[in-house]
Amino acid sequence: MTLDGTNQPRPSADSDAGPDTSRYVEYLLTNRNFAAPAVAAAIDTIRPVASDRPLRVLDAGTGAGGALPGLADLVRRAGRAGAVRAVDVDARAVEVARAQLSDPQVADLVELEVGDLRVVAANAAETGGFDVIWASDVVWPATFDDPAAVVRTMAGALAPGGVLALFTTNYYQSMLLPGHTRLERLVRTASELTWGLPDDGPHQYERLGAWLRSAGLAEVAVQVFPVTAPATEPAARAFLEQIVWPEMRHAVASHGRAAGMTDADIARAERLLDPVAPTWIGADPDNFVVQPTLLWTGRARLH
Numbered sequence: 001m002t003l004d005g006t007n008q009p010r011p012s013a014d015s016d017a018g019p020d021t022s023r024y025v026e027y028l029l030t031n032r033n034f035a036a037p038a039v040a041a042a043i044d045t046i047r048p049v050a051s052d053r054p055l056r057v058l059d060a061g062t063g064a065g066g067a068l069p070g071l072a073d074l075v076r077r078a079g080r081a082g083a084v085r086a087v088d089v090d091a092r093a094v095e096v097a098r099a100q101l102s103d104p105q106v107a108d109l110v111e112l113e114v115g116d117l118r119v120v121a122a123n124a125a126e127t128g129g130f131d132v133i134w135a136s137d138v139v140w141p142a143t144f145d146d147p148a149a150v151v152r153t154m155a156g157a158l159a160p161g162g163v164l165a166l167f168t169t170n171y172y173q174s175m176l177l178p179g180h181t182r183l184e185r186l187v188r189t190a191s192e193l194t195w196g197l198p199d200d201g202p203h204q205y206e207r208l209g210a211w212l213r214s215a216g217l218a219e220v221a222v223q224v225f226p227v228t229a230p231a232t233e234p235a236a237r238a239f240l241e242q243i244v245w246p247e248m249r250h251a252v253a254s255h256g257r258a259a260g261m262t263d264a265d266i267a268r269a270e271r272l273l274d275p276v277a278p279t280w281i282g283a284d285p286d287n288f289v290v291q292p293t294l295l296w297t298g299r300a301r302l303h
Helices: 024-043 066-075 091-101 117-122 145-154 181-195 206-215 234-255 263-273
Strands: 057-060 082-088 110-114 130-136 157-170 218-230 287-297
Touching: 024 066, 024 091, 024 218, 024 234, 024 287, 057 117, 057 263, 066 091, 066 110, 066 130, 066 145, 082 091, 082 117, 091 110, 110 157, 117 145, 130 181, 145 157, 157 206, 181 218, 181 234, 181 263, 206 218, 206 287, 218 234, 234 287
Parallel strands: 057 082, 057 130, 082 110, 130 157
Antiparallel strands: 157 287, 218 287
16 A cells, blocks of 8 residues: 555545545654665665766655655765755655654755645756656556656656656555465455556556656666565564554455455454454464565666
């Protein structure tokens, strides 16, 4: 599940059946802490084109600011002047991200503001464009009617040779109910229905590479940065208890039958996801989580 600060997810007409976004700030912090190793590793692979001008980086939809330390380090590693402009349309997200500026090495290089990434990108040509645009869990069909068009807008904001980096925590391919594979597939489908996600077609959420290519970018590539942890590890435990299992429970209750779950499936999922039940998955000492996060990149042509 992704909640981003670029556009609040659009709930369905029946609010009880739509996604639960009531704990947005808690989500931002918990997800930031769990995904931190993958975010840092992914940013470390980005190679801006060599240039004498200052390096311009955009964190498009910064959320809790999880990428800011890595992006600031990217500027320092480039060996030239530069700055990171971090924007998010949600003021709550910007306030959460501001805590990342407590490190002077980050604060000296980051400009943090409330803003719409589409507007910032559309105006980028006036200042020569960005050398790197980072967008983490931002571009997907629950927040934008046409995610491919948003990618085109960001691609158009790149300087020659600039890199557009689309990072996704890849929630729906994660192992979140190990030992219950069939049930997890059904729960995942229920969650996709809750969020109103298309299961195929040009707007399907796994089409990031196609969106980069259709935007005219070259060197389109994907890398995987898996996060694996036992459920007892603090960041993983918070991620599972505060985000994953409650989201699954809500999805089963709202769209379990539409996803093909029988009454027996729904009852078994409830027993697994109810923290007061004796069969709660959180009580399993061998439980673990695997999240195969992905970084898709494409580069603007030099000529």
